[in-house]
Amino acid sequence: MKIRYLIMNAFGVGGTIRTVINQANAMAAGHDVELISVFRTRRIPAFPIDPRVRVRVLADRRGPRWRHPFRAWLLRQPSRLIPQAEVRYxxxxxxxxxxxxxxxxxxxxxxxxxxxxxxxxxxxxxxxxSVVRVAQEHMHLDSHKPALAAEIARWYPRLDAVVTLTLADTARYAAVLDGTGTVLTTIPNALTPAERRPADLAGRIVVAAGRLTRQKGFDLLIEAFAVVADAHPDWQLRIYGDGRERARLERLIHRLHLYNHVFLMGGTTALEEEFAKGAAFVLSSRYEGFGMVLIEAMAHGLPVVSFDCPHGPGEIVTHGTDGLLVPPRDVSELAAAIGRLVADEPLRHRLGSAARIAAARYEMGEIRLQWERLFTRLEAARSGRNERNGRNERNGGHRRCGRASPSSADRLIG
Amino acid sequence: MEPAHAEIEHVWPRDGRIRIVGAVVGMPPAAATLALRNRDRSRTVLRCPATVNGRRFDGSFDIEIVTAATTSARDVWDLHPDLPGQAELRVGRHLDDTADKKRIMTFPAQSHGFSRIRPYSTVKRNLSLICERATT
Incomplete structure (x- = not known):
């Protein structure tokens, strides 16, 4: 199968970039994969790309301006095709x-x-x-500005498929794309293939990780941990990550006299090793795009406590089986759930082993299979469609969804 | 093997006092006082009572005694468990796995009059006090 991934910038660093490159790499075993990056911000991509994946750049802006004066001028003109409501307009x-x-x-x-x-x-x-067009949503529909959502409602019905990360988001898209021929499905992100040591559940460390921003709710977690540390003074909480809330969180830790129990560990490139030292993992986010970090922790066999916030945790964690879910933003419930895990080592082992099994659903092999099945199904549907269209054309019929005449964009580029 | 020292478990800077709880490591547990040595004037030493129970070490002092002995705008005091003949033992945190202590293990400041006093982790993973006086 010929698969092309079109991405804004394959050379940067970010969650979407990592996910798409992981996916292209996995698909390259057995398929003809091309990764098309609109922009190029550096010579070598930040994430490793499988040598079987061909990389192509559309709008490379490197090179002297004087040699490409027209290009340099175009590069300064605001886009006419992208809606202004797009975050990266x-x-x-x-x-x-x-x-x-x-x-x-x-x-x-x-x-x-x-x-x-x-x-x-x-x-x-x-x-x-003739192309099977599959759109990936790496955020969720509700996160887009109304003007962009309107564009989505107008144009997405022409796509063959829209793939979201969560069932909740698929339901939101279903309301918009209802009655169109567009296939709507959910395929979560896959775990980045890595060696994952089982966590040391006998230890006394609770782990959390994420950018230190309000979204991640570490302020709520610290307040909850004050209750836990009171009852279990030999336990500590380690928060991995950096961000602009750091100073505020540090003041909160000082004010609550938690400086012996809660530590802002800073960013790390070896989060896997830190997960392995933990006895439990907590996700305290106010909201999430998907909650990948939760799956990574579970893959280490860590029992997890998570707010049941939108979107993701509720679909990843089965309450009481492979982790504990608590009502979003409820600090006392969060404290109670962490307290339960801290006080009960057999419970940690039971939830931890189930978490490890649950996380296997997100192994790359498993996710790759889901994409393959979707692509195969869409290709079959397309060849059926093309045959019908071919007949129509022979009978002097029209092509479905005929495209508009070449726009000024075409002529500009010569 | 880490050198002999008092390994910190908890530091409690609150209610006008600073209390240090830990375990004596690498030497016979005999320290019975906690010494605060001024880093710039090494002959200025403040001694505070401490208890040793088995290997457990527990010392505390009023911040007032430190602020009263601080003469410059900014004084640093190093903490030592005081043992005869082994004056250079330190109070620190050496036996866990976190590296960047100065950034990760931070403590709040307490005020006394015009002075502010704050325990901090040194780059060598020991504990010291910094005492600053408002110069206005």
Whole structure:
């Protein structure tokens, strides 16, 4: 199968970039995979790319301006194709507009996976019918501005499939895409393949990890841990990550006299090793896109406590089986749940082993299979569709979803 | 093997006092006082009572005695469990797995009059006090 992943910037660092590259790497075993990056911000990608994956850049802006004066001018013109409500609107420009539109029009056959709203919309508008167009949602529908949601409702019905990370988000999209032919499905992110040592559940360390931002709710976690440390003074909480809330959280720790029990450990590149030292993991987020860190902790056999916040934890954790879910933002419930795990080592072992098994659902092999099944199904549907269209054409009929005539973007690029 | 020292378990800077709870490591547990040595004027030493129970070490003092003995705008006091003939033993945290103590293990400041006193982890993973006087 020919699979193309279109991503904004394969050379940067970020959750979406890591996920898409992991996926392309996994698919490269057995498929013809191409990774198309709209932009290029450095020479070598930050995440390793399988040598079987071909990388192509559409709007490389490196090189002297004087040699490409027209390109330099286009690069400074704001995009005309990307809605302003797209979070990354300012990254795009008229040069990238033309390059992306031309590239999409040039395609024939195969599967095209697009990875953010801007690119999903362009694929819907410009990729020909012969291409299976699959849009990935790495956030959720509710996180988009209304103007962008309107564009999504207008154009996504032309896509072959929209894939979200959570069932909750699929339900939101179903309301928008109801009655269209677009296939709607949920495929979660896969675990990055890595060696994962089982956690030391006999220890006295509770682990949390994430950027120190309000979203992650570490302030709530610290308040909850004050109750835990009172009853179990030989336990400590370690929070891994950095961010702009650091000073505020440190003051909170001082004010609650938790400086002997709660530690802001800073960022680490070896989170796997730190998970292995833990006896429990806590996710205290106010909201999440998916909650990947929860799955990573579970893969180490760590029992988890998580707020049942939107979106993700409720679909990852089965309460009482492989972890404990507590009502979102409820500090006393969170403290009680952590206290339960701290006080009960057999419970930690029971939840931890179940968590390890539950996390296997997110192994790359498993997720790869889900993508393969989806692509195969869509390709079959497409060949059926093309045959019908072919008949129509022979009978002098029209092509489904005929594309608009070449826009100014085409002529600009020459 | 870490050198002999008093390994900190808890530091409690609160209610006008600073209390240090730990375990004596690498030497016979005989320290019975906690000495605060001024880093710049090494002959200025404050001694506070401490208890040793088995290997457990527990010492505390009023911040007032430190602020009263602080003469410059910014004085640093190093903490030692006081043993005859072994004056350079330190109070520190050496036996756990965290490296960047100065950044990770931080403590709040307490005020007394115009002075502020705060325990801090040194880059060598020991515990010291910093005492600052408002100069206005």
């Amino acid at each position: 300012a990254t795009f420009n008229r040069y990238s507009d033309a390059r992306i539109a031309n590239y999409l029009r040039s395609l024939h056959g195969g599967v095209l996976v697009t990875t953010r709203p801007a690119l999903n919309l362009l694929a819907a508008r410009f990729a020909p019918d």
